[in-house]
Amino acid sequence: MSQAPGMEHLFSPLQLGEVALGNRVVMAPMTRARVPNRIPNTSTVTYYAQRAGAGLIITEATTVSAQGNGSVATPGIYNRQQITGWRRVTDAVHEGGGKIAVQLWHTGRVSHASQQPDNVEPVSASAVAGNVLTFTENGFEPTTPPRALAVDEIPGVVEQFVQAAQNAMLAGFDAVEIHAGSGYLLDQFMRDGTNQRTDDYGGSVENRCRLTLEIVDAVSAAIGAGRTGIRISPMLVTWDCSDSDPVTLFSHLVSELNQRPIAFLDVLERNDASIAVSGDDNADDNEAGVRRIREAFSGNYIANGCYSGASANAAIASGYATAVGFGRDYISNPDLAQRLLAGARLNAPADPIDYYGDGGDKGYIDFPSLAE
Numbered sequence: 199m200s201q202a203p204g205m206e207h208l209f210s211p212l213q214l215g216e217v218a219l220g221n222r223v224v225m226a227p228m229t230r231a232r233v234p235n236r237i238p239n240t241s242t243v244t245y246y247a248q249r250a251g252a253g254l255i256i257t258e259a260t261t262v263s264a265q266g267n268g269s270v271a272t273p274g275i276y277n278r279q280q281i282t283g284w285r286r287v288t289d290a291v292h293e294g295g296g297k298i299a300v301q302l303w304h305t306g307r308v309s310h311a312s313q314q315p316d317n318v319e320p321v322s323a324s325a326v327a328g329n330v331l332t333f334t335e336n337g338f339e340p341t342t343p344p345r346a347l348a349v350d351e352i353p354g355v356v357e358q359f360v361q362a363a364q365n366a367m368l369a370g371f372d373a374v375e376i377h378a379g380s381g382y383l384l385d386q387f388m389r390d391g392t393n394q395r396t397d398d399y400g401g402s403v404e405n406r407c408r409l410t411l412e413i414v415d416a417v418s419a420a421i422g423a424g425r426t427g428i429r430i431s432p433m434l435v436t437w438d439c440s441d442s443d444p445v446t447l448f449s450h451l452v453s454e455l456n457q458r459p460i461a462f463l464d465v466l467e468r469n470d471a472s473i474a475v476s477g478d479d480n481a482d483d484n485e486a487g488v489r490r491i492r493e494a495f496s497g498n499y500i501a502n503g504c505y506s507g508a509s510a511n512a513a514i515a516s517g518y519a520t521a522v523g524f525g526r527d528y529i530s531n532p533d534l535a536q537r538l539l540a541g542a543r544l545n546a547p548a549d550p551i552d553y554y555g556d557g558g559d560k561g562y563i564d565f566p567s568l569a570e
C-alpha cells in the first residue's frame with residue numbers, strides 16, 4: 199500500500215513505557231454495551247481483532263468490580279470468566295500485530311441500584327446525586343442517589359483497581375488505562391461539584407486528587423509504571439460532574455503525574471470539533487485550559503478529541519502530542535490506521551443509534567475494510 203504524503207510522524211514507531219507500538223494511532227476507549235453478561239464474547243474478539251492495525255487499542259471502559267458497574271452490557275475484569283474472555287481478545291489483537299490496553303472503570307454514582315450487588319445504592323465521594331440517566335434493563339432510568347464512601351472503605355477501592363490491573367496482566371493486556379475522566383468515580387472525587395468531604399480526600403486540590411494518585415501508585419507498584427496509563431477529560435463537564443476551577447485542579451494532578459514514570463497520560467481535550475475552531479469565549483477557555491494542563495506534563499501524551507489524520511500528524515510533528523487517539527472514526531473504519539497511512543477515504547460515519555447495545559453485531563463488526 200502506498201503512503202500518503204506527510205504522515206511519517208503518525209506512523210513512526212513509539213516506545214510507550216514498556217510497550218512498543220508500531221505506529222502512533224491509538225484507538226480511543228469506547229463503550230459499545232454489547233456484552234449482556236459482562237463477559238467478552240466472540241463478537242468482542244472479532245471487533246478488536248479487526249482494529250489490530252492501531253498502534254495501541256484502548257478497550258471500552260471495563261469495570262474493576264461489581265460495585266463499579268453502572269449500566270447494562272458493559273464488561274468487567276473482576277472474575278475468572280471475564281479474564282478468560284479478555285484473553286481471547288488480547289490473543290487475537292496480538293496475532294494481528296497490535297497492542298492493547300484495558301480501560302479500568304468504576305462508575306461511582308453514574309449507576310443504578312439494579313446494577314449493584316444486592317441492589318444497594320451506588321457509592322461516590324459524597325452523597326450528591328447527579329441529574330443523570332443510566333441504561334438499565336428497563337431502558338434509560340435516573341441514576342440512584344449515591345452514598346458517600348466511608349474513609350475506611352477507600353483502601354478497598356484502591357485494591358479493586360490493583361486486582362483488576364493484575365487480572366489484566368493475566369488476560370494478556372500490554373497495559374492498563376485508569377479511567378479518571380468523564381464524571382466517573384475518580385472524577386467525582388476530584389471535582390468540587392461532587393466532592394464535599396471534610397477528611398483527607400476532600401477540600402483542597404491535593405486532597406481531592408489523593409484517591410486518583412493512590413490508585414496510580416498502587417497499580418504502578420503492582421504491574422509496573424511502564425504499563426500504567428491514565429485518562430482525564432479536564433475541561434469537560436460530563437454526567438453533571440463539574441469543578442469551579444478545573445485548570446488549577448488538573449494542573450495539580452498532572453504535575454503530580456509528571457513526577458511518576460507512568461506509560462502515558464491520555465487527555466480527552468474536546469468532544470465537539472466546533473469547539474476547537476469556533477472562537478467563542480467558552481471554547482477559547484476550553485482550549486486555553488487544555489494547553490495549560492498539557493504544558494504541565496513532559497511524559498508520553500496521548501491527545502484525543504476531533505483529530506483527523508492530518509491534524510494528528512501535525513500535533514506529533516510539533517511535539518505537542520506523542521500519539522493521538524481516534525474514537526468515532528474507529529467505529530466505522532476497522533482499518534482506520536491503514537486508511538490514514540494510504541490517504542484513503544473513510545467509510546460513512548456510524549449511525550449513533552448503533553453506538554451502544556441492542557443492535558447486536560449491526561453497526562459493530564460489519565464495517566468493511568478497504569480490502570473488502
Ligand SMILES: Cc1cc2nc3c(=O)[nH]c(=O)nc-3n(C[C@H](O)[C@H](O)[C@H](O)COP(=O)(O)O)c2cc1C
Binds near residue numbers: 227259
Ligand atoms: C460510542 C462512544 C463510547 C465512548 N466510550 C468511552 C469510554 O468507555 N471511555 C472513555 O474514556 N471515553 C469514551 N468515549 C470517548 C472517546 O474515547 C473519545 O474521547 C471521543 O469519542 C472523542 O474522540 P473522537 O473525536 O476521535 O471521536 C466514547 C465515545 C463514543 C463515541
